[in-house]
Structures are given as C-alpha cells and as structure tokens.
Amino acid sequence: MDLRRLNQPRAIVTNLGLAVVISAAVYSSLRTLELSNLSIVESANVPLYEKRFEGLRKLLPQHGVIGYTSDEPNPAGYYLANYTLSPILLKQSDGPRIFIVNRTRDAVTSNAADAGGYTVRRTPDATLYDFGGGLMLVERDSQ
Amino acid sequence: MLLAPVSFIFPLLAGWMVVSVLFRVQARSSSLILLALIPGLGLGVFSCLIFILLLALGPSQSALVVIEITLGSAVVLYQVRRKRTLQPTQSHAPIALNAEPRIIQILTLCFYLVAASSMIAFLILLVRRSHGEWDAWSIWNLKARYVFRGGAYWRDAFSSVLGFSHPDYPLLMPLNVAGSWILTGKETIASSAAICFLFAASTTALLVCSLRTLRSNAQGYLAGLLLLGSSLFIIEGPWQYADVPAGFFYLAAAVSLALYDATRQSDRRLFALAGLLASLAAWTKNEGMLFFLALVVSRLVLGFSGQPVRTRIQKMMQFLAGSVPVVIVYVLFKALVAGAPNDILSAEPRVDRIFSLSRYIQVARAFGSELWGFGGWSVSILVLLVICLAALGVAVDPETRPTIYTLLGTLCIVFVGLFSIFIITPYDLAWHLDSTLHRLLLQVWPTFLFTFFLIVRPPEETLAAATQQNPKLPNPDQDRQQWAH
Numbered sequence: 105m106d107l108r109r110l111n112q113p114r115a116i117v118t119n120l121g122l123a124v125v126i127s128a129a130v131y132s133s134l135r136t137l138e139l140s141n142l143s144i145v146e147s148a149n150v151p152l153y154e155k156r157f158e159g160l161r162k163l164l165p166q167h168g169v170i171g172y173t174s175d176e177p178n179p180a181g182y183y184l185a186n187y188t189l190s191p192i193l194l195k196q197s198d199g200p201r202i203f204i205v206n207r208t209r210d211a212v213t214s215n216a217a218d219a220g221g222y223t224v225r226r227t228p229d230a231t232l233y234d235f236g237g238g239l240m241l242v243e244r245d246s247q
Numbered sequence: 248m249l250l251a252p253v254s255f256i257f258p259l260l261a262g263w264m265v266v267s268v269l270f271r272v273q274a275r276s277s278s279l280i281l282l283a284l285i286p287g288l289g290l291g292v293f294s295c296l297i298f299i300l301l302l303a304l305g306p307s308q309s310a311l312v313v314i315e316i317t318l319g320s321a322v323v324l325y326q327v328r329r330k331r332t333l334q335p336t337q338s339h340a341p342i343a344l345n346a347e348p349r350i351i352q353i354l355t356l357c358f359y360l361v362a363a364s365s366m367i368a369f370l371i372l373l374v375r376r377s378h379g380e381w382d383a384w385s386i387w388n389l390k391a392r393y394v395f396r397g398g399a400y401w402r403d404a405f406s407s408v409l410g411f412s413h414p415d416y417p418l419l420m421p422l423n424v425a426g427s428w429i430l431t432g433k434e435t436i437a438s439s440a441a442i443c444f445l446f447a448a449s450t451t452a453l454l455v456c457s458l459r460t461l462r463s464n465a466q467g468y469l470a471g472l473l474l475l476g477s478s479l480f481i482i483e484g485p486w487q488y489a490d491v492p493a494g495f496f497y498l499a500a501a502v503s504l505a506l507y508d509a510t511r512q513s514d515r516r517l518f519a520l521a522g523l524l525a526s527l528a529a530w531t532k533n534e535g536m537l538f539f540l541a542l543v544v545s546r547l548v549l550g551f552s553g554q555p556v557r558t559r560i561q562k563m564m565q566f567l568a569g570s571v572p573v574v575i576v577y578v579l580f581k582a583l584v585a586g587a588p589n590d591i592l593s594a595e596p597r598v599d600r601i602f603s604l605s606r607y608i609q610v611a612r613a614f615g616s617e618l619w620g621f622g623g624w625s626v627s628i629l630v631l632l633v634i635c636l637a638a639l640g641v642a643v644d645p646e647t648r649p650t651i652y653t654l655l656g657t658l659c660i661v662f663v664g665l666f667s668i669f670i671i672t673p674y675d676l677a678w679h680l681d682s683t684l685h686r687l688l689l690q691v692w693p694t695f696l697f698t699f700f701l702i703v704r705p706p707e708e709t710l711a712a713a714t715q716q717n718p719k720l721p722n723p724d725q726d727r728q729q730w731a732h
Contacts, residue, residue: 111640111704119350121638122706125631126357129476132624133361136478140368140375149701152380166399169408183385184413185601190389191397193408240689 155183157223159235160204161189169193171203181206201246207238251437254427255445257315261288261296263424264322267329269520269569270503272627277460279626280502282451284524291527294419295576297426302579306394306401306429317428337387338629348710351465358468358475362451365475369447372485377436379443379487386412387489391424396435405584417577420489439487440728446492448692451475453495457697461509461647463705471702473631477622479640479689489532490686496528498693503702504546505650515565522569530573531588534690537664538657538732539570545656550649596674606676610669613680614662621688643703654698661691687713 113121119183164170172194183205186194188198194204222241233241262285270281296314304310347355378384389412397567405414420442427438454474459467476482484491486524503521507513528535543563547575587593600606615655619627643651665687672679 106362107398111642112712113638113640113709115710118638118706118709118713119348121634122350122354122469125633125638126472128626128631129361129472130357130622130706132476132478132622133364133481135625136481136623137368137371138366138551139478139482140371148381148384150384167397167403179411180385181383185379186409186412187384187392190392191400191403192479193406195408214355 157188171200174206204241254430258289258293260322261292269516279456294422299420368520383487387420390421394425395428450495465706493532494690500525508650518565519569522566526570526573541660549652549656640704
C-alpha cells in the first residue's frame with residue numbers, strides 16, 4: 105500500500121470528512137445549548153444555604169474557630185456552611201465552646217430559620233439560640 | 248455588580264504591558280493572538296500582585312488602589328510612547344471569500360454559529376449557577392471569601408481546619424476573585440463568573456487565531472469547532488473550576504513556543520513568554536506544575552535536535568528566565584502560606600499500590616473509556632479526529648517541527664504523570680478517577696488540538712492539491728517575517 109497516496113486524499117473524501125466533523129460539532133453545540141436551558145439539578149443550592157444561615161451569622165464573632173455538627177450524610181453541607189459563614193472557621197466537632205447544630209431533617213418541617221429570628225433557651229451549662237428548622241447555635245458557659 | 252468591570256481594568260492593562268514587551272507583533276493576524284493572550288496573562292500578573300500585597304500589607308484596598316493607579320499609568324505611558332515609535336503595519340489583502348471552496352465557507356460560517364451558540368449556553372449556565380459548582384464553593388471561591396472577609400486574618404484561608412479545601416492549591420483563581428473584591432470593596436459573584444468567561448473565551452480565540460496564523464484560516468476554525476463542540480468545555484467553564492484557566496495557560500505556552508520556533512530569527516522574548524505562561528499554569532493548579540516540568544524536560548530533550556547539551560541548557564535559560572517571577576511567588580506561597588503539603592504526595596507511601604496490577608488495569612480502562620467518550624460528543628471524539636486525519640492528511644511545517652516534538656513529548660509526560668498519580672492516590676480509586684479524570688483531560692484538550700492541527704494538513708491545501716489548483720492561503724511566511732521587528 106502506498107502511504108503517500110493515503111496522505112493525498114481526494115477532494116470528495118476531504119469534503120465528506122469535513123462535512124461529518126462540521127455536522128457533529130453543530131449538533132453537539134445545539135445539544136449543549138438545549139441542555140443549558142433545561143433545569144439541571146445543582147449539587148447544592150447555595151443561595152438557600154446563605155439564607156438559612158443569615159440570622160445565625162449576625163451572632164457569630166468576627167473571626168476564630170467554632171464547632172459544627174450536622175446530620176447530613178455528605179460533606180457538602182459542612183463545606184457550604186464554611187463558605188457561607190466565612191471568615192469564621194468551622195470545625196466538625198461539638199468540642200469548641202461555641203458550636204452550630206444543623207439538623208437538616210427538621211429543615212423541611214419548619215421554615216422558622218428563613219425568618220432570621222431566634223429563640224433563646226438556657227440549659228444547665230449553655231445558652232441555646234434556636235433559629236428553627238433544625239438550626240441552633242450553642243454557647244457553653246465559660247469554665 | 249456594576250463595579251466588577253472596573254476591577255478588570257488593571258489586569259487587562261498589566262496583560263497588555265507584559266504581552267507588548269514580550270510579543271512584538273506587527274502582522275494583523277498575530278495581533279489577534281496578542282489580544283487573546285492579554286486577559287489571561289493580565290489575570291496571572293494581577294494574582295501575583297495580590298499575593299505580594301497580602302504578604303506585605305494584608306488585603307488593603309487603599310494600597311491596592313495606589314499600586315494599580317501607579318502601575319496602570321506607567322503602562323499607558325509606555326504604550327503611548329511605544330505607539331509613536333512604531334511604523335504603520337502592512338495589512339494583508341483581504342482574501343476573496345468567493346475564491347474559497349464551498350466547504351471552507353460552510354466551515355467558517357458554522358464556526359461562528361457554534362461560537363454564538365456556545366456563548367449563549369455558557370452565559371445561561373453562568374447565571375443559573377452563579378456560585379459555581381462543588382469545587383468553586385468548597386475550594387476556589389471559598390478561599391477568596393476568607394481572604395477578602397478575613398482582613399488581617401486572611402491567612403485563615405489556609406488553616407488546617409479547612410483541610411478539605413486543599414490549603415496547598417495554587418492561588419491564581421482565588422486571588423483574582425479576592426483582588427477584584429478588595430479593589431471595589433464589595434463582594435460580588437459577578438467577578439468569578441467574569442473571570443471564567445474571560446478564560447474560556449480567550450482559550451477559544453487563542454486556539455483559532457494561532458492556527459490561523461501558523462497554518463490557515465480553515466485550520467483555525469476547524470480546531471475551534473472541535474473545542475466548542477466539546478460540551479464539557481462549555482459546561483465546566485461556568486462551574487468556576489480552575490481547569491479551563493489551566494488549559495488556557497498550557498495552550499498559551501504552546502502557542503508562544505510555536506511562534507518562537509516559527510520565526511526565522513527566533514525571538515528570545517517569545518521563549519521567555521512561553522516560560523512565563525507555563526509557570527502561570529503551575530500557579531493555577533498543581534497539575535500545572537507537572538505541565539511546566541514536562542515542558543522543560545521535553546524541550547530540553549526533543550526541542551533542540553542535533554544541538555549539544557550545553558547549547559540546549561543555555562537556550563532553556565531564556566525560557567526559565569521568563570518563569571522566574573512566578574516561580575518566586577509560587578515558592579513563597581508554598582513556603583510561607585500553604586497550610587499543608589499536597590494530600591496525594593504526602594500520603595503514607597504504600598508500596599502495594601505500585602505493585603497492584605489491578606490498579607493499573609483499572610486506571611488504563613478509565614483512561615480508555617474517558618478518552619473514547621471525551622467531550623460529550625454523539626460520536627466518539629477519537630473517531631472525529633481519525634476522520635480529520637483521513638480527510639486532510641499530514642503536512643508538517645519544518646519550522647514548527649521542534650514545537651510539535653516538544654508538545655508531543657510534554658503531553659506524553661503529562662499523561663504518564665497523571666496515570667502515576669492515580670496509581671498512588673490514597674483516595675478510593677474509582678471515586679478519584681470518576682471525579683477528576685475528565686477534568687484533567689479537559690486541561691490538556693486545547694493544547695492537544697493545537698498540536699494535532701500543527702500536524703494535520705490545512706483544508707485549503709488539501710483541497711487545492713486534490714483539484715490541482717493553487718490555494719489562496721494567507722502566506723504564513725509573510726506573517727512570521729512580520730512578527731519580529
């Protein structure tokens with residue numbers, strides 16, 4: 105087989121080859137446009153998170169490390185809580201004196217957190233700020 | 248949101264300045280390459296400036312404004328003086344569209360249609376995912392927020408508490424976002440969205456314009472169609488990840504290298520520019536460092552055929568000189584700021600992983616499957632590339648041969664490097680391959696297309712040869728002669 109002839113395609117082969125590539129690109133591009141218009145499920149609804157933590161944010165110190173506990177099975181909620189509450193650093197533990205409790209199971213049954221208000225409760229060794237919807241801020245008494 | 252465009256004035260001026268010094272162009276077609284390089288290079292310079300500002304004074308708005316006004320004025324003055332001394336350029340005679348074969352006209356038209364459609368899809372996705380996807384809010388924009396909101400405590404962004412956000416990751420993306428917020432004093436998601444758009448648009452423009460200059464118009468449009476037709480490029484861009492920006496710097500370094508090789512009296516400044524752009528890839532993502540090292544090794548071994556080792560090393564010094572400023576910033580970051588060593592490289596060495604045949608098979612299968620289905624095409628991209636090759640043939644310009652050898656060597660080293668990373672990864676292998684491999688391939692995709700179309704014969708030439716006519720090509724030699732002055 106003469107390889108040089110393979111490297112000199114006939115005009116019809118070139119035209120056909122280019123037509124196939126152009127068609128594939130146009131089709132793919134139009135499909136992408138169509139996909140972009142569909143409501144694709146995002147990995148997380150960031151604005152919803154920002155709204156949920158809006159009221160709690162006002163009670164937090166300017167900077168430093170506080171704790172964070174949650175019932176969420178995947179880490180997205182923890183990452184988003186950091187993203188939303190930065191520059192506060194959230195440590196996944198209830199060890200720090202101040203920590204957040206984020207029970208997302210309760211979020212669907214109540215929308216109290218959306219309002220940004222909270223109720224204050226006392227326990228023997230801590231003050232509990234309940235924002236509703238499973239979101240709480242716990243401040244242990246200084247020892 | 249309205250202030251966001253103001254924050255990009257300085258990066259664009261900085262990019263204009265650096266490109267003008269290192270890339271003196273007179274031909275009209277290569278002016279477009281210069282324009283495509285400006286945003287990315289400017290954002291690279293801007294992020295380095297922000298890093299130095301943070302180290303010296305913290306996120307000070309007033310200091311940044313003073314620095315930007317001073318440097319910006321210097322850039323404008325330099326450009327005005329330079330414009331006065333430049334001779335008017337000789338422009339090409341426009342190519343008569345009617346003289347082109349019909350298929351080339353269709354190709355050109357389809358490229359612009361696909362470009363318009365891609366831009367609309369990109370913007371829709373940007374608006375819909377205004378905060379980006381997972382890595383955007385867990386790594387890149389997260390760091391930007393800690394730097395901007397933290398004030399004097401900006402180093403909290405690299406705290407071990409945020410270990411999940413990879414405190415060792417380079418800072419080009421987060422510092423551009425944070426820098427624009429520091430400058431305007433306001434946090435807006437428009438900044439990160441605009442940066443992503445600039446990088447995606449610049450990558451496309453650079454690929455098309457460079458191939459139009461080095462090969463032919465149709466070659467540029469064909470490569471552009473294959474880039475924009477890859478839905479992954481359009482969909483991942485608005486996620487605000489760093490893969491498209493890293494891909495831009497890989498491509499920009501490759502293009503600078505090709506222009507350097509293509510000039511008869513190789514312009515050292517282009518080689519230095521290639522070094523600068525490759526180092527900015529390392530400042531964008533850790534994989535960029537792999538690309539940078541691969542490019543250096545590949546150039547040394549394959550890019551100077553027939554020359555003694557000493558001459559090769561001497562020539563590489565120009566490349567390395569261009570990379571020095573960013574390498575210094577990179578080393579400062581790793582030594583003074585990065586909160587933790589790299590998670591994969593610092594993991595406990597497990598010899599059993601290296602000798603596990605099943606891991607090699609699993610990674611090889613994943614590479615094969617990802618390459619076959621890459622880009623979300625309805626036909627495999629590999630089939631389309633073979634069709635291009637069969638329809639056009641192979642024709643390599645002797646001047647760009649060193650570039651082609653260098654880039655093929657670089658891509659091989661990068662692939663071997665990525666393969667090895669997966670072999671030793673401490674994470675669950677299936678999860679790691681599934682979540683990252685397509686993005687790693689996306690980084691090298693524009694550079695691969697550039698290399699591929701340096702090898703494939705331009706459509707105009709193939710059609711002219713087939714019909715025994717003289718092709719009405721823009722004369723690449725004329726362009727090359729006009730680059731250096």
